[in-house]
Amino acid sequence: MTESVTIALDAMGGDHGPSVVVPAAVAVAKSHSHVSQILVGDQEVLEAALRQHGGSGIDSIRVHHASQTVAMDEPPSQALRLKKDSSMRVAINLVKDGEADAIVSAGNTGALMATARYVLKTLPGIDRPAIITTIPAIGGYTRMLDLGANVDCSAEHLFQFAVMGSVMAEALDNRGTPKVGLLNIGEEEIKGNDQVKQAARILSQSELNYAGYVEGDDIFKGDVDVVVCDGFVGNVALKTSEGVASIIAHYLREEFQRNLLTKLAGLIALPVLRNLRKRIDPRQYNGASLLGLRGIVLKSHGGADAFAFQHAIETAVLEVEKGVPALIDQRLDQMLSERDDK
């Protein structure tokens, strides 16, 4: 017997709002009978969207009205102060009040982080929440954090990220003892900066399966399950990898468009190129988790389509079923007391 799970959706968030969130919710409802969903946002708009996307008669989806919306470019502090009835804030409140087990939003990342942190609070022992996502790697994928929540991180923060990432990989990927790598560079006389070097010392003395330093190209090799870095570096690495994928796709299109012969070759290679695109399709990795909070918060890409948003909801369901925040809490508690014993 699967226990039922309730997910609150910020139905007005993201570049596309209800036109993406509602069909994604309908698709999830049809394929996961144990999942209930609460669409948070403008009641009239959402009911119309439900009718449009064939979701009116679905019992497991209900609408919860919220009168405001957080804009994608709105300063987080302003959202926090002035948007107390936003779809984002109300959806997070549902998690706090125990009406929902998790919240998924495609809205403004900064506002989501600030609001979730303010409403839900961090777990004991966690100074700062972090953003984690999955990145395709040879033979599977790698989880990487932080991706932009924290620009300056101490060694202790990096250690906390490592614990959280390790718990995620173990719980969601069923990997026994996930290998954790610390992102660093190999060019300096004594490698890396002080925080990273100190974090390496803490990690190598911990019970985590610490695999040492990794460099930027190692993220995609699949040698480690979790890559830990500060949010500035992680965000640049993530965006850089998106940029490289785009320029290679651009070159590939240009080369196949060059003349009649290359166009013909492109036509013949089309099924292969489609399979390639499917493999590197970022939509199947959509859904970054905000870890370290007393609740499950998933951030969908702002421009996600319904297929991608559905993946983010399904990741939230999995995190609820595995009880990720409680696992992080236990593990951190255990590791910190082990450290005290030494």
Next chain:
Amino acid sequence: MTESVTIALDAMGGDHGPSVVVPAAVAVAKSHSHVSQILVGDQEVLEAALRQHGGSGIDSIRVHHASQTVAMDEPPSQALRLKKDSSMRVAINLVKDGEADAIVSAGNTGALMATARYVLKTLPGIDRPAIITTIPAIGGYTRMLDLGANVDCSAEHLFQFAVMGSVMAEALDNRGTPKVGLLNIGEEEIKGNDQVKQAARILSQSELNYAGYVEGDDIFKGDVDVVVCDGFVGNVALKTSEGVASIIAHYLREEFQRNLLTKLAGLIALPVLRNLRKRIDPRQYNGASLLGLRGIVLKSHGGADAFAFQHAIETAVLEVEKGVPALIDQRLDQMLSERDDK
């Protein structure tokens, strides 16, 4: 009339030593009659390599003996202290003594940076040298620095990098007033870290063509000519982009190898795929410059082949012809005095 240029080559450096450096030097000698080259390293080994690669009779190449070699994994401080007759050190000395106009090495980056800095010294107004390279971008390429020489950078350091990068783009690419972008992330409430924010203020008040913040994916869009960041972030971004290119190539191979039909498609698409490979071939961008020194120092990739090493020598020749260090010196002097006038 082209003036003659002399390049000193660390002929023992890199993963392959003389077997790459010597044929590269021979190729340069044959195509550039105004370029003289000094092969620095074990005289016997180098003379044998010259015979083997058809370079014995070339007047513009001469051998300069050096008895030691810096190992690729040797700590820079040890190389500096114990390897005073290394091919790397002796080649750098030739620049200092005015016998050569530039030095090219595929050796240990840390040792090259430490030795070049110790022997040649930095330009006035430059606190730290930086490593710059070219990165393919839509419509051409972007120059990015620092790539690993400096892990922690102040706003003033980032400003100096911006001046040096701007001079490089202007001199080597003949771009009127190069657009300079500052690498940052867009996720934090108030974007980026303190150093980057302060550097943005300095840059926007300077005479540089400062184009504002860019994110990781913008590096490849070609909207700016120069991307400035600290060495930790730059190194991670560079390595990450290599990693993404590798995994896409890996997937592409796998998809074309899937079955007989896809193999046939691959055969037909082969000329197109070869053109693609040529466009993203890192060998044509080989040669990172160590900027901010009183001399021209080029770092070739350690694993470079002769074709790639030749490109690094040619970049050194171009920097000599444009007089890059003097241009940096002038520009920095001018910009700092303008700032004092304000």
